[in-house]
Amino acid sequence: MDISRLLSRAGNPVPTGIDRVEMEYVLYLLDHAAERTIFVAMHPFGHIGVLEHDEVITFIEQTAALWDGKEAFPHKATWNARRLVFARTLMSRRTLPSGGIYLLLSHHHLSRPDAIARFIRRHGAVFVPMIHDLIPLEFPEYARPAEPARHLRRIATVTALADGVIVPSKVVADSLAPFIARSGRDIPVTVIPHGLHLHALQAAAATAPVPKQDGRPYFVSLGTIEPRKNHLLLLNVWRDLVHEMGDAAPQLILVGRRGWENENVLDMLDRCPALRGHVFEHNDLSDLQVVTLLQHAQGLLFPSFAEGFGLPLAEALGLGVPCICSDLAVFREIAGNAVTYLNPLDGPGWRSAILAHMPQARPHRLDQAEIAALGFADWPSQAAKGIDFSESIAPDTSGHNRWKLRSIS
Structure with missing residues (x-):
């Protein structure tokens, strides 16, 4: 090998x-x-x-x-x-x-x-x-x-x-x-x-401490910050949410290193006042820390334009976490009808779906039977x-x- x-x-x-x-x-x-x-x-x-x-x-x-x-x-x-x-x-x-x-x-x-x-x-x-x-x-x-x-x-x-x-x-x-x-x-x-590692994921989630996010609801996006991952859509949605909701807006947690040719995304992350205190980056979290974040998140956001598989989606579903993702054939191959699908360019649709996954809307979390039905293997x-x-x-x-x-x- x-x-x-x-x-x-x-x-x-x-x-x-x-x-x-x-x-x-x-x-x-x-x-x-x-x-x-x-x-x-x-x-x-x-x-x-x-x-x-x-x-x-x-x-x-x-x-x-x-x-x-x-x-x-x-x-x-x-x-x-x-x-x-x-x-x-x-x-x-x-x-x-x-x-x-x-x-x-x-x-x-x-x-x-x-x-x-x-x-x-x-x-x-x-x-x-x-x-x-x-x-x-x-x-x-x-x-x-x-x-x-x-x-x-x-x-x-x-x-x-x-x-x-x-x-x-x-x-x-x-x-x-x-x-x-x-x-x-x-x-x-x-x-x-x-x-x-389904059993390990679920065991870690069961014992993981609640992350300190000021008690505010938050969403997670996993993946290298690069154009294909479509972070720009999320940042524009978040700027609008903060403008309309102020401190009542949810937080966005980006987990992944900064990639290449991301000038627009990096400019927003570094220079957009509306995102400060609402959007956070983490580029060196351990697996346990990622599981902890996912377990207590309102949902995983995965707005990619193209993927060969989508391991973050499978891992989030393995924890029962609600997911909102692009309507890609490979995601349907992984997730079936267990997630919310949207066009990766549909900003208003993503905003509505995110609000529909806020605590007051009580978004559905997959139970063990639903996770098993997805057929994930170890x-x-x-x-x-x-x-x-x-x-x-x-x-x-x-x-x-x-x-x-x-x-x-």
């Missing part, structure tokens, strides 16, 4: 969704297949090398402790990650048992097909990547200028080299299908939704499905040249 993504994010106290996915597969393999799991990573020079098993475990433990808020020294994980990447991978020329599976669960170096091709050819491995979304190709306006071309190269790597692909939603599978069809290859794709079972899928295609290594790259542009 390739852990390049986790190593590249070493020292960050707040994981992204993709970080969590890679971590959950690592933990599953360590628990259930440690004796036959080998960890690898990409060196900046383009060499995928084998890592020392015990050192990986140490790094994973440090990272997990950091995410849980139990480790106050992120430099430990950072230093170990650098040593693993820059020393271990470069020095490693270890020959692996032939016929294994090369599992790459992030987009980390899919844009480097030659390195991947060399690695799987050298070790006789089948290649199973995970594609989280095709948003840079479908919505280039929400990506950095160079990202659409880079993502096209990633997808071309997948269609040229992959023996099977894991995706988190049917929406992503449908987006990927035309690229696979044009490649002329028959590549199996399996939909495995991301898992949840992380170990979802990781097991991904491993089972990978192993189901591993024997198919004869009869065609999987190492010859097709045209990649």
